[in-house]
Amino acid sequence: MSLTGAPAQRDQRADSPARVDGFAKITGSALYVDDLPCAGGLFGATVRTAMAGGILQEVIFDPAMDWSDFVIVTAKDIPGVNAVKLLENDQIVLVERTFRHAGEAVVLLAHADREVLGMALKRVSLVEQLNPDPIFDIDEALQAEREMIPGNLYADYLLNRGDLAEGERRAEVVIEACLRTPAQEQLYIEPQGMLARVQANGDILVEGSLQCPYYVLDALVQCLGMDKNRLRVVQSTTGGAFGGKEDYPSMIACHAALLALKAGGRPVKLIYTRGEDLRVTPKRHPSRTLIRLGANKAGTLQFIDMDFAIDGGAYRTLSPVVLSRGVIHAPGPYKCPNIRVRGRAVATNHPPFGAFRGFGAPQSIFAMEVAMDRLAKKLGMDPAELRRKNLLRSSDVHATGEVVGADCFAHATLDVALERTHYHQRLAEYKAWNAAGHPTRKGIGLATFAHGAGFTGNGELHLASRVSLQVLAHGHVEILCSNTEMGQGAATTLVQIAAEALGLPMDSVYLAQTDTSRVPNSGPTVASRTCMVVGDLIQKAAERLLRRLREAADLPASYDAQDFAAACGRLHAAKGDALVTAHYHPPAGMLWDEQTFWGRAYASYAWATYIAEVEVDVLTLETRVLDFTAVQEIGKAVHPVIVRGQIEGGVAQGLGFALYEAVLWNARGVMANDRLTNYIIPTSADLGDIHVVLLEGGLGAGPKGAKGVGELPMDGPAPAVVNAIQQALDIDICQIPVLPEYLLERCAAKPPAQEIPTVRREY
Amino acid sequence: MSEWTRPRHLPEALEILAAAPGRYRVISGGTDLMVERHLAPERRPDAWLDISGLWELQGLQITEEGLRIGAATSLEAIRRHAEVAAHWPMLAASAAVTGAPPIQNRATLGGNLCNASPAADNAPVLLAYGARLEIVHHHGTRWLPYADFHQGYRKTALQAGELLGAVWIPYPPPRSRGYFRKVGTRAAQAIAKVSIAALIEAEREGMIQCARFGMASVAAVPCALPSVSQYLAGRAVRDIAEAPVRRGVRQDIAPVKDIRSTAAYRLEIASRLVLEAIDPRAARKKEDGV
Missing domain, CATH: 3.90.1170.50 (Aldehyde oxidase/xanthine dehydrogenase, a/b hammerhead)
Structure with a gap:
């Protein structure tokens, strides 16, 4: 196995063909509901x-x-x-x-x-x-006498590894924190609707x-x-x-x-x-995490103890599944012998919260990564060094008891990210800048994390996805699946996978309209599963189709599009079956116990290190992201341009989560800032440069070793930004978004600045 | 459906307005009114008077005293005007942070003032520059200091049948310096949490002769800071203390908590920005460094 750095060396145009839905969208002929x-x-x-x-x-x-x-x-x-x-x-x-x-x-x-x-x-x-007494707060719901449902709990999970008491005995340095994340609106461009x-x-x-x-x-x-x-x-x-x-x-x-x-x-x-x-409509679950971490003086983690609770809103909807993913991702990509994560999804009188890119993981990863920086500070250790000491390596044991295989690149992403950002040099520069009395403070913060692709545990097995390929007499192939293009590029990626597997040009293959009267159920388009799980089924169906054309229609061993079309013609003339279907089979060793959170939770994890560099105006306490670096090991970038787009877009959404997006609730528990003018998401003018570095280990469960990509970019930006701001201002931040109003409160706790800071705009 | 009238000449427009005072809602770029029309259909007027076709309300003229800007001049035209950039740079700057370029193409300076939002982006600068308004009516023209224009929340001094014709801005005095800053919810397409403009005239080294401020989003109307101006007038910079300035700011503004920010943030940041506008030490330090 070799780790390939960036497909920049590959021919980008050949790897990244034009989007199949692009023309209709840019010319306005695509019909939205x-x-x-x-x-x-x-x-x-x-x-x-x-x-x-x-x-x-x-x-x-x-x-x-x-x-x-x-x-x-x-x-x-x-x-x-x-x-x-x-x-x-x-x-x-x-x-x-x-x-x-x-x-x-x-x-x-x-x-x-x-x-x-x-x-x-x-x-x-x-x-x-x-x-x-309607209830809108997580802890209030947990303590309330009035119960909407028993205990006001939709789900109560426990991930327990090792012996927490033993970990506490061995820990020489312990930190404790309470960290919160808010609701977040997906803010798709097209509002919901049906005909x-x-x-x-x-x-x-x-x-x-x-x-x-x-x-x-x-x-x-x-x-x-x-x-x-x-x-x-x-x-x-x-x-x-x-x-x-x-x-x-x-x-x-x-x-x-x-x-x-x-x-x-x-x-x-x-x-x-x-x-x-x-x-x-549903938004991201608000969360509250009580976290304790313990390490020895050398910085080796001895225990992770988390009480992770999410606000499910007034109905159960997807909350137990969101919670499960949040719990599994809570301990991060770290090796730690003693872990306890209690997760609860709580009933309140808010409209139900639901699925949003990351699905519970961004909430618990935020808590873990911010806590890691607190621990580093208390240890007097560089946050990157603390992570290096604890990141998983192959043959370590994961929090769910799984022995980590060869497909583990946590260290690789950290090394590349530190090198690309000149992390240590920047750290020193910013330290000097902050000491020099400038009108701004700067910081560099990081987050290391992993995200599992596909449904958790036996979920994919229950889904029992099916994908079909249909050959037409003139040699075109239609992909029949229930997975949807919603702007993310899945249509192009799936066509590309099929075309490549069939040895055909892209324009010989198309994705059938998602119509339940025609397409089989290949599962929902969620959980970073489309490319990896459905793409793999397409590849398998393609192999089956080629076999059939060879056996029943004399497709030669080596063929071009014309030979292929001729074989399709022969298959149709002979009234052979022109439809092949591939069924999902779990990868070997896919054992999972939902009760104890033990086993292999996901077919593949993708690995990442994100680094944020920020500048805070001391006068107004506005935070600006100077530079953002996202290093991600994703197995294989099927369409590098789409992959980069996914990461850049996800980082933008994550920076919104970190710095701007505040859902304000009215007294009835409904979003009060229900307009785009006052639900603030970042514009292009607010985002600094986003550098995406793709690493390809080629060991994922998808086509050519691909893994899920789309949710990972939501996990890292918030903790990286918060860690950078904590460093810049030397304060503890306990919630996002880090609005200037919040920073003013936090800074007020510190002695007032003697100097009147100066950002001048002279005319 | 509402009636839509688009006269070609100012006298015609004034006649229409005078004939039926209060009947028409005046519209030009529509960047505020079209949003309101969409969100509150029940408040739609019966009749619109579209003044975007009136050439008399367009364009910028340089006069001996200063600058005359037709009320229906777009913010884009103001932002790009060479004389504005040279002599009234704070106005170029405020026009450039109003909404975003597509809005600046349509939005007019007069519209920004007549919409009378407490957060109006160009209001602070006009207050600091000491602008005057030319208000036209079928029966004649009157002039009004801009500082007297806003009479209460969303209430202006315009009478029935009147139109804002132009904004007059004098040349800033020699030895004056300006300070402008908008603190918005983000870098573009933002409504101000606090914004400030200041024009500070120094008599001689270290002595402030006159300081004029304009602020937005810190009271029911865009407002000046009379107490702060009074404290500063005739005072040497080295004699200026932080506490009285903060007291003056507290007296002059009335910030509230709303959907965009808190009263505490607004008060604190307003005070800090005023102090920064006044304090020339940093500028001197900066010059030393050059």
Whole structure:
């Protein structure tokens, strides 16, 4: 095995063909859900609860209004089960009597005129009786007497390795911290929406912006009480998702379909405005971590003890799975004999939190990495050195009990990152800068971490993904899978994998539209699994297809596109089976115990070291990222340009998490800053240079050793930035985003600056 | 649907306004009003008067006293104007941090003032430069110091039938220096948490003759700092103490906590920025270093 540095040496154009969806998107011909033609259709809208949980007593339709033009749907109109199908049937589709948070759907309206519809929304009033003492805080929920569910807990996990008491005895230096991360909005460019129509034969077609077509299909089956075969879910061009379109599209699809069922054959478009999307759709789980680390004087970790809790909101939705990933990633890529991580997902009266790039890992990694810097400080040791002493190597034992194999590059990423950033030189320079009384303070901080790709443990086995390839008579090949292009580049990557495996040019292969009436279930497009798991299935299907063409249609051993087309023609002429399917089989040694968190949690981990260099204005306490370096070992970059794009975009999103993005809650537990003008994400003017360094060990479970890429960049920026700011200002930071207002509070605890700092802008 | 009127000449526009005072919502670049129209459809006016076609309200003229800027001149034109950059650099700077370039292409200086946001990006600079407003009506023209324009939260001195015609800015006195800084929520497309402009006129070495400030996002209206200005007038820089300046700032502004920042941050940062604007030590140090 050799570790290849950066595909810069490879021919980038050959490796990174033009995106298959690029032309339609840049010319504007791609149709997003709100662009879909909807002749004679209606627009839908949602009347929602205003209070943070309670009892709905009455729905009053203004008698002064003529409601005969409207399609009106309430819980009574649900033919099937009034619950969104997910892990558990606890989230209701439409409120009938009791509800748990503000913003729950009660009445659906549809009308041909969007403006009239907007006004009608205000003419429906709900009489709600508020539950006393709504809960919005994690620790309050854990201690509250009022229980929404038993113990207010959706899940309570324990990862326990070694003997914590033994670790405590051996530790010579111990630190303790409480660290918090906030909710974060995915902020996909395209707000959520669905279009539903009842077809002539009574079947229902739902099209829309979504990540997981089979989740939506299953939800429709349950809510409408209809047979799978009479329902069809089609993904329209999707303008970003980041996890935000994993579970909630099921809700909107059910709503749109319920309206369509009563609309007399007219299609119904239910598109959220940005404000509505921000207020009700799921965001990243807020977290609170109590962490203790112990090391000996030499800096070797003796124990890791974490109490990790996330706010699940008012319904279970995906919280147990988010929590599980958070717990597994909590101890980081470190070797430590004694580890205890308790993880709890807590019920509150916020709208449910859900999937967002990283899925629990960014929260627990943040705590671990910030704590590592606190430990380094207390040891009087350089933070990079502390990590070097403790990072996993091959044949070490991972926190889940798995013996780390050859596919471990934690040290390699650290070494490359330190070298690329001239870390030690910068550290000295910034120290000198800060001592010289300049109007700014500078710092350099790092985070080392790993991220497991694919569903956790036996998840992939349960998914039992299938991918098909279909050859057409003229030699084109169609990929049939349920995985979605949502802006991340999956369509191109999958086509590229298929074309390469088949030895065909890219334009001979295309990805079929994601339509549940045509494509098999290859699982959801989440968890960094698409390239690795689905890409691998495509490669296997391609091998099978070639075998069939050789055996049944005389495809020569060496062939070009024309020979291939001729063989396809022969296969079709002989009425041979032109469809091949590959089924998922877990890699060898994939054993996992969900109860004890023991075994091999993921088929592959990707490894990374991120380094942030920041400058804080002493006067205003604004933080600017001067430079950001992301070194990532990802097995193999199938399409290096897309991979870099994923990392740069993820880092930008991570810097938003670290420095800007604050979800503000109103008294009813709903997002108050529900506009792009006051939910602040960084612009290009706020981001310094982002340097991406790709390392390819080639040992991942995917095609040519590829592993998951997309979530890793969300894990590292926040701790790296916070560590840099802590160093720059010599203070402890306990939460993100690190807004100047927060820094002012933290600095106020220190003696006031004698000098009036000076950033001059003279004219 | 609302009615939309777009006159070609100023007299025509003033006549329309005078004939039906209060009926029209005046619009030019629309960068504030179109957002409001979208977010609050119930507040849509029955009739719009689009003044973007009035040539009389366009452009910048240099006069003997200073600069006249037509109210409907775009921030982009102001930002790029060579004379503005040479003599009123703080105005070029504030125009350049209003929204982002696509907004600056449409947004007008007059619109930024008449929208009367407490956070108006160009307000502090105009207060510091001592701008005057030319207000036009069918019956004639009046002049008003800009400092008297904002009369309360989102309330201006414009009467029914009046239009803001132009903004007049005098040349800064010789031996004066300016200081401008916007502290926003991010580097672009940001609304100010605090912003400040100062024009400080030194009589002779070390003696402040006159100091004029403008601040935004620290009170219900963009505001000057009369107490601070009074304390500074005629005082030698070496005699300026931090405490009275901070007291003056506390007296002159009324910051609140809102969706963008806290009252404590605004007060503290406002004080620090005022102190920095006043203190020439750093500048001297900087010159020494050159």
